[in-house]
Each structure stands twice: as structure tokens, then as C-alpha cells.
Amino acid sequence: MEKTNERKAVIFDLDGTLLDTYPGMFLSANRALGILNKSEADPVQFRKFIGPPLRTSFRVGCGMTDEAEIDRICPIYLKIYHDEGYKHANVYPGLVELLEKLRGLGLKLGVATMKREPNAIRLLQYHKLDVYFDGILGSDEGYTRTKSSNILSLLEKWNVEELSNAVMIGDTGGDESAAGQSGVGFIKVNYGYGFAPGTPDSFTVEELLDEISRKLGL
Numbered sequence: 001m002e003k004t005n006e007r008k009a010v011i012f013d014l015d016g017t018l019l020d021t022y023p024g025m026f027l028s029a030n031r032a033l034g035i036l037n038k039s040e041a042d043p044v045q046f047r048k049f050i051g052p053p054l055r056t057s058f059r060v061g062c063g064m065t066d067e068a069e070i071d072r073i074c075p076i077y078l079k080i081y082h083d084e085g086y087k088h089a090n091v092y093p094g095l096v097e098l099l100e101k102l103r104g105l106g107l108k109l110g111v112a113t114m115k116r117e118p119n120a121i122r123l124l125q126y127h128k129l130d131v132y133f134d135g136i137l138g139s140d141e142g143y144t145r146t147k148s149s150n151i152l153s154l155l156e157k158w159n160v161e162e163l164s165n166a167v168m169i170g171d172t173g174g175d176e177s178a179a180g181q182s183g184v185g186f187i188k189v190n191y192g193y194g195f196a197p198g199t200p201d202s203f204t205v206e207e208l209l210d211e212i213s214r215k216l217g218l
Contacts (some may be wrong), residue, residue, distance in 0.1 A: 022047070142204040
């Protein structure tokens with residue numbers, strides 16, 4: 001007999017939801033900026049760097065406007081991040097315990113991110129979170145994928161046909177938009193880079209299990 005939860009899924013954003021990746025991204029961006037003889041990024045403004053596709057991140061998070069310079073800095077940043085930056089991140093307290101409980105419920109767990117997929121996998125492996133996930137999808141080399149397309153690709157892979165049986169968890173309005181575009185439910189977390197503590201209908205790590213259970217009818 002098929003278990004009730006076999007075709008229910010929880011998909012997580014990465015940066016600001018599973019891991020605090022700000023330190024490594026800030027380090028990598030500033031080293032890349034230095035190579036181009038540009039000033040370091042403003043620490044407050046740089047928080048806008050985290051979440052969008054990389055080119056957009058350099059525009060909004062580092063104030064870059066010259067498209068040729070953005071063409072030059074993206075591969076420099078990616079190499080620095082790939083070589084060292086990914087190591088400088090912290091797993092949010094309580095996340096491992098949450099993932100273990102969700103796995104115990106028989107749910108499919110995935111990651112949908114706009115971070116380059118090899119970097120996302122490397123990051124999750126280094127911080128020993130990859131073992132909890134049935135699928136990890138990020139952006140491709142040509143940035144043709146979107147977060148919503150990654151969500152739908154994961155659900156198709158797992159044969160989750162009813163979108164009401166899936167929920168996306170994220171920390172920014174971009175995550176919320178991606179969930180809406182793909183037709184799945186959305187849960188806001190208020191400990192990352194987008195939704196601040198006190199945001200209506202947003203949750204801490206400790207509150208996520210109950211909210212996921214409510215959304216998916218567990």
C-alpha cells in the first residue's frame with residue numbers, strides 16, 4: 001500500500017534558508033572586485049547580492065553598471081567562490097534536526113537555487129547537507145533555468161502531480177514569486193536575507209515543521 005506522504009515534497013531555497021552564505025560570497029566578491037581595481041562592496045548593500053542571478057547580483061549588490069565589466073567579473077568571482085568561498089558558510093541552527101524529521105516523514109526533499117549548480121552541490125556537500133536531499137538544481141552555465149523551472153523539474157522527477165502536495169521554503173520575495181509561478185505553496189522564513197523577523201506569516205527554523213505539516217496536511 002502506498003504511503004500517504006510518498007508523493008509530497010518540500011523544496012528549499014539555499015542561500016539564507018539552509019545556509020548563511022553571506023561571509024563566503026562577500027569574501028569572493030570583494031576579491032574579484034579587487035582584481036578589477038574596484039572598491040569593496042558596501043556590507044549593507046551587498047545583502048541584495050544574495051538571491052538573484054549572478055549578473056543581477058553584481059548590479060544591485062555591488063553597484064556595477066558597465067556590462068563589459070560584469071562580463072569580466074562573473075567568471076573571476078565564480079572561480080574564487082568555487083576554490084574557497086563556499087567554505088565560509090554556516091548551517092542555520094536547528095536545520096539539520098528539521099531535515100532529519102522531514103526525511104523521517106517520507107517526504108521528498110529538494111533544493112532549488114539560482115546559484116550555479118556545481119557550486120550549490122559543492123557547498124551542500126562541504127557542509128554535509130547534501131545527504132538529506134533527493135535533488136539539487138541550480139542555474140546552468142547559460143542561466144537559461146529559473147527557480148520556478150527548477151521547482152517544476154524536481155516535482156516532475158518525483159512524479160508529484162498535484163501541486164498542492166508541494167511547498168517551497170525561502171527567505172526572499174524572489175523565492176515567493178518562483179513558488180507562485182510554479183503553482184506550489186510557499187513558506188517564508190524570517191532568519192535569512194529577505195523577510196525580517198516580525199514579517200507577517202513568516203517562521204523561524206523551530207516553527208517550520210508545524211507549518212510544513214499544516215500546508216501539506218500531514
